[in-house]
Amino acid sequence: PDPRTVTQVAGSAHVDMVHEAISGGRKGLVTETRKASSIQSGTLLAEGEHLGVSTALLPSPTMKILQKQQLEVLSTYKYVSCFLFMGPFFSLLGVFLLFTSLWWLSVLYTVWLFLDWDTPCQGGRRSQWIRNWVLWKHMRDYFPIKLIKTAELPSNRNYVLATHPHGILSVGVFCNFCTEVTGSSQQFPGLRFSLAILNSLFYLPVYRDYVMSYGTCSVNHQSLDFILSQPQLGQAVLILVGGAHEALHAVPGEHCLTLRNCKGFVRLALRHG
Numbered sequence: 147p148d149p150r151t152v153t154q155v156a157g158s159a160h161v162d163m164v165h166e167a168i169s170g171g172r173k174g175l176v177t178e179t180r181k182a183s184s185i186q187s188g189t190l191l192a193e194g195e196h197l198g199v200s201t202a203l204l205p206s207p208t209m210k211i212l213q214k215q216q217l218e219v220l221s222t223y224k225y226v227s228c229f230l231f232m233g234p235f236f237s238l239l240g241v242f243l244l245f246t247s248l249w250w251l252s253v254l255y256t257v258w259l260f261l262d263w264d265t266p267c268q269g270g271r272r273s274q275w276i277r278n279w280v281l282w283k284h285m286r287d288y289f290p291i292k293l294i295k296t297a298e299l300p301s302n303r304n305y306v307l308a309t310h311p312h313g314i315l316s317v318g319v320f321c322n323f324c325t326e327v328t329g330s331s332q333q334f335p336g337l338r339f340s341l342a343i344l345n346s347l348f349y350l351p352v353y354r355d356y357v358m359s360y361g362t363c364s365v366n367h368q369s370l371d372f373i374l375s376q377p378q379l380g381q382a383v384l385i386l387v388g389g390a391h392e393a394l395h396a397v398p399g400e401h402c403l404t405l406r407n408c409k410g411f412v413r414l415a416l417r418h419g
């Protein structure tokens with residue numbers, strides 16, 4: 147063979163070997179670099195765990211929004227379900243327990259109900275702990291609901307406040323004046339708001355105590371006269387003037403105010419000055 151051809155083949159083989167050696171060196175260098183980075187990451191992770199620093203990923207804004215929406219729906223569902231089912235459930239439960247070994251629970255509550263029967267007509271029994279529950283904030287944001295102050299209400303007098311619309315569940319007046327999530331106590335300092343509701347709701351066991359904790363009272367004349375006759379001024383009674391006749395007029399975009407044969411709140415205000 148031609149010596150020049152042999153020399154070219156040998157030269158090509160030598161170049162290929164050099165390229166393979168360089169490539170192998172680069173691969174080895176990358177491998178070593180990755181190993182070093184892995185070791186450093188493991189060291190940092192160990193130090194973070196040792197210092198008590200959380201290495202978990204933070205929730206994304208989308209995840210936070212989804213969780214917020216779920217809380218809003220659950221809080222509203224809780225309000226509706228309690229309104230619909232809490233009274234009948236405990237009424238049936240009380241009857242059922244009479245035929246079991248826990249009959250004494252129903253008897254004790256019946257005695258308590260007899261002794262506490264007039265409380266809804268004497269201002270009720272509110273609970274600031276329940277009025278400040280966090281779930282009311284989520285229900286407020288579900289609609290949303292906001293209390294807008296347009297006038298000063300001095301605390302050196304009593305008030306009869308007419309509210310509208312009634313609606314089926316009266317969610318607006320509930321959030322504004324039966325809870326503290328819209329700042330009614332801060333916007334009107336010194337006033338004690340009492341929402342007057344149907345007297346028949348206080349006949350339901352356990353549920354009556356639950357609704358009284360919001361700051362509700364019976365809507366009959368005896369109850370309202372008792373509150374407005376208290377020596378301590380700053381009593382504010384809220385009356386859903388449309389009553390049950392207005393409850394079913396809940397059409398979006400329409401406002402139906404029922405006042406015919408519903409003027410008792412005017413006589414009440416005149417009677418107490």
